[in-house]
Amino acid sequence: MLKPVLYLNSNDGTGLLGFGEGLSIKLENHDQLKDFQNFFQDNEGKYIFGYLSYDLKNYFYPITSENFDGLMVPDAFFWIPKYVVKIEREQLTFVQGKKDIESLNFLSDFLEEESDRNHHENQLSFTARISKNEYLEKVKELKNHIQRGDIYEINFCQEFYAEQCDIPFELDTYFKLNTITKAPFSAFFKFENFSVFCGSPERFIQKKGNRLISQPIKGTSPRGNTIAQDEFNKQSLSNNPKERSENVMIVDLVRNDLAQVSKVNSVRVDELFGLYTFETVHQMISTVSCELNDNENLLSILKATFPMGSMTGAPKLRAMELIEKYESFKRGMFSGSIGYISPNGDADFNVVIRSLIYNAETKYASCSVGSAITIDSDPEQEYEECMIKVKRIMDSLNA
Numbered sequence: 001m002l003k004p005v006l007y008l009n010s011n012d013g014t015g016l017l018g019f020g021e022g023l024s025i026k027l028e029n030h031d032q033l034k035d036f037q038n039f040f041q042d043n044e045g046k047y048i049f050g051y052l053s054y055d056l057k058n059y060f061y062p063i064t065s066e067n068f069d070g071l072m073v074p075d076a077f078f079w080i081p082k083y084v085v086k087i088e089r090e091q092l093t094f095v096q097g098k099k100d101i102e103s104l105n106f107l108s109d110f111l112e113e114e115s116d117r118n119h120h121e122n123q124l125s126f127t128a129r130i131s132k133n134e135y136l137e138k139v140k141e142l143k144n145h146i147q148r149g150d151i152y153e154i155n156f157c158q159e160f161y162a163e164q165c166d167i168p169f170e171l172d173t174y175f176k177l178n179t180i181t182k183a184p185f186s187a188f189f190k191f192e193n194f195s196v197f198c199g200s201p202e203r204f205i206q207k208k209g210n211r212l213i214s215q216p217i218k219g220t221s222p223r224g225n226t227i228a229q230d231e232f233n234k235q236s237l238s239n240n241p242k243e244r245s246e247n248v249m250i251v252d253l254v255r256n257d258l259a260q261v262s263k264v265n266s267v268r269v270d271e272l273f274g275l276y277t278f279e280t281v282h283q284m285i286s287t288v289s290c291e292l293n294d295n296e297n298l299l300s301i302l303k304a305t306f307p308m309g310s311m312t313g314a315p316k317l318r319a320m321e322l323i324e325k326y327e328s329f330k331r332g333m334f335s336g337s338i339g340y341i342s343p344n345g346d347a348d349f350n351v352v353i354r355s356l357i358y359n360a361e362t363k364y365a366s367c368s369v370g371s372a373i374t375i376d377s378d379p380e381q382e383y384e385e386c387m388i389k390v391k392r393i394m395d396s397l398n399a
Contacts, residue, residue, distance in 0.1 A: 001171070002106050004079055004191035006049045008340060008348075011182045013089040016340060018049040019106055020082025020097065027076035030059055036076065037299045040341065043080055047096045048341040050078030051189065051196075052306065052349070054331040060303050063320055068129075069330040070161055070364045071357055073194055110171065119176040120169045122397050124365060126160040129328045132383060138326045139379040145322060146375045153249045154313035154322055156382075157370030159329040160390055164363050170195050173397065177356070180396040182279040185350035187338045193361040196333060199393070201278050202285075202351040204308045204337045205301070209346070210292045212258060212301065213270075216250045216310040217351075218372055219243035219284025222388060223277075234282045238275055242376045247273060247284050249374075253309035253316060254288045260304035262290035280392055298341070308351055311335035311370070333357050334368040354393060367393055 005019040025032075025039040040048065053075045055065050083097035085107065097103060130138070135158060145151055167173055174188040174197045181199030189196040203215040221237040224230030237243055251269060258267050270287040277283075292301075313319025334357060339349030358365045369390040371382045 007188040009186040010184050011186055015087040017085045018081030022080035022082050024079035026074045028074050033059055040298050045343045046080050047084045048078055049081055051338045052076050052336045053333050054307055054336040057307050061317055065330050067330045071332045071359050071366050073332045077191055113171040114175055120172050124162045124165050124397055126162050126394055129159040135383055136379040139373055139382055142373050151319050152314045153246060153372055153374050154319045155311050155370050156373050157327055157368050159366055159368045162365040165365050167358055173197055177396050181354060189338055193359055195358045198352055198355040200350045200353050201283055204349045204351045205305060207347040211289060212292050213289045214254050215285055215287050216254055217283050217285050218247040218250050218310055221282045223280055234275060237282050237284060243284055244273060246372045246374055247286055249314050250309045251286045251288060253314045257305045258290040261292055261296045261301055263293055266291035
């Protein structure tokens with residue numbers, strides 16, 4: 001397989017596939033931040049693919065991350081793929097690089113894996129980094145912080161991990177997971193010794209011209225086994241006061257973030273409490289947009305908006321401080337973002353959730369999951385929500 005490779009799969013017959021070595025940048029310390037910005041400025045007019053680790057927050061806020069780090073991913077990695085192929089139903093168009101024996105052989109193997117339904121079985125045995133009792137106690141402590149007024153909401157996550165494991169058929173594993181999730185911001189990403197199998201339903205930001213869009217998700221309910229049960233679950237989500245409260249808190253946070261880089265009075269809520277149905281869940285999604293100030297660049301936009309409010313809390317800084325205190329692992333790529341910048345400067349980035357991240361060198365796999373904690377949260381129900389989310393991924397990987 002040519003590396004790096006990043007497949008951005010919308011699961012509607014469209015997507016972008018970047019592959020093959022090209023100029024790249026890896027962010028591992030604060031001193032590289034200027035080089036990071038220069039990389040994007042120097043390569044305007046090209047497709048640039050890559051990811052942002054959640055811990056990129058440490059570059060923008062006075063925070064450090066001291067928790068256990070099993071994956072050890074860089075804080076960011078971007079590269080200019082040798083080849084970029086635009087996928088529109090059955091049509092494949094090279095938009096960067098040319099058709100040659102190398103690219104066509106890769107595409108042939110890739111498409112064969114995508115169409116193959118005889119998936120390999122993995123044997124991944126996951127362990128929770130904290131026990132259920134520890135989780136419940138931490139949620140109670142976080143609710144105490146909410147009661148005292150330190151925060152209004154916080155996204156609290158836990159890690160499930162597997163050690164000394166092998167994933168020999170990585171593309172096959174991604175496509176197997178994708179048959180279960182079929183999410184609109186799905187991605188397969190392989191670079192260096194890392195692989196990401198992402199089934200995300202959530203967009204972080206999209207830039208189109210001078211318009212910036214964010215679509216935070218807050219509110220989840222499972223699909224029903226019958227049409228009636230499915231509709232009941234959907235309406236229950238729509239009318240749930242806790243879920244609506246969570247959603248509006250994050251919408252307010254996103255509005256404040258966008259206001260830092262937008263023209264006066266241009267921030268608007270295009271949709272509030274939108275209900276969207278995916279393969280395994282119903283989600284409550286809101287859409288917030290703005291018109292960007294002149295001369296805003298990727299770095300200034302990230303400083304204002306990253307990490308995304310749906311994976312932090314409100315107020316954002318205090319929520320992130322408490323995340324570092326109460327979580328038991330370094331998030332790394334989980335709750336970060338994968339995406340691309342196009343030659344005209346437009347961009348689209350997801351939120352890395354519902355994902356497996358794998359370090360082939362250390363044979364360590366991580367599948368993390370979280371939920372929003374508010375004053376109305378029931379610790380047992382939050383734990384069960386996490387279990388439902390993570391079990392679907394684990395079951396699909398080992399099926």
